[in-house]
Amino acid sequence: DAKTTQPPSMDCAEGRAANLPCNHSTISGNEYVYWYRQIHSQGPQYIIHGLKNNETNEMASLIITEDRKSSTLILPHATLRDTAVYYCIVRGINTNAGKSTFGDGTTLTVKP
Amino acid sequence: NAGVTQTPKFQVLKTGQSMTLQCAQDMNHNSMYWYRQDPGMGLRLIYYSASEGTTDKGEVPNGYNVSRLNKREFSLRLESAAPSQTSVYFCASRDPTSYNEQFFGPGTRLTVL
Numbered sequence: 001d002a003k004t005t006q007p008p009s010m011d012c013a014e015g016r017a018a019n020l021p022c023n024h025s026t027i028s029g030n031e032y033v034y035w036y037r038q039i040h041s042q043g044p045q046y047i048i049h050g051l052k053n054n055e056t057n058e059m060a061s062l063i064i065t066e067d068r069k070s071s072t073l074i075l076p077h078a079t080l081r082d083t084a085v086y087y088c089i090v091r092g093i094n095t096n097a098g099k100s101t102f103g104d105g106t107t108l109t110v111k112p
Numbered sequence: 113n114a115g116v117t118q119t120p121k122f123q124v125l126k127t128g129q130s131m132t133l134q135c136a137q138d139m140n141h142n143s144m145y146w147y148r149q150d151p152g153m154g155l156r157l158i159y160y161s162a163s164e165g166t167t168d169k170g171e172v173p174n175g176y177n178v179s180r181l182n183k184r185e186f187s188l189r190l191e192s193a194a195p196s197q198t199s200v201y202f203c204a205s206r207d208p209t210s211y212n213e214q215f216f217g218p219g220t221r222l223t224v225l
């Protein structure tokens with residue numbers, strides 16, 4: 001799995017968009033970008049994933065650059081409950097794929 | 113459908129004691145994982161099992177053993193606990209039919225005195 005680099009922390013005002021960047025310059029062609037978040041020491045929760053096209057679901061949007069070397073998770077209207085650690089990971093789609101490693105993530109603090 | 117369950121939720125051990133952390137999933141997932149998370153840090157992979165009957169080391173396997181008892185259950189054993197193993201332990205399983213999304217358990221908070 002390719003390594004990822006994320007800023008250790010970010011702040012965002014409540015109601016504004018939170019844009020969380022992730023660099024994955026060694027990503028290979030068959031690897032997807034996944035985002036998870038961890039709220040207050042609970043188990044991490046899946047948010048969204050993508051290969052090369054932008055993706056959107058009820059929680060967030062994922063923008064992947066054309067060269068796929070970086071991506072941005074967008075929370076369009078951040079709330080206080082979005083305060084969490086956000087993890088960007090890259091891994092291939094393989095039914096019996098093994099390792100799945102997480103880095104230290106970005107701690108997002110949403111402020112009133 | 114309980115998802116991923118872990119027992120116990122909390123545990124205090126003395127140095128040198130042994131214990132087994134239990135994990136079970138009812139989603140028919142092939143892959144299962146054990147992570148540890150130290151205060152203020154990210155998740156580090158201890159061991160994983162790509163399928164029933166197989167296990168492999170992750171990033172930090174020293175001091176741990178695992179058993180993939182069947183497709184549902186994946187246990188983590190500390191043979192001789194050390195204070196450095198004080199951490200929160202998360203078990204996860206992976207869905208082979210949904211772009212390999214991972215599901216996590218609630219965690220076991222372990223303190224070794």
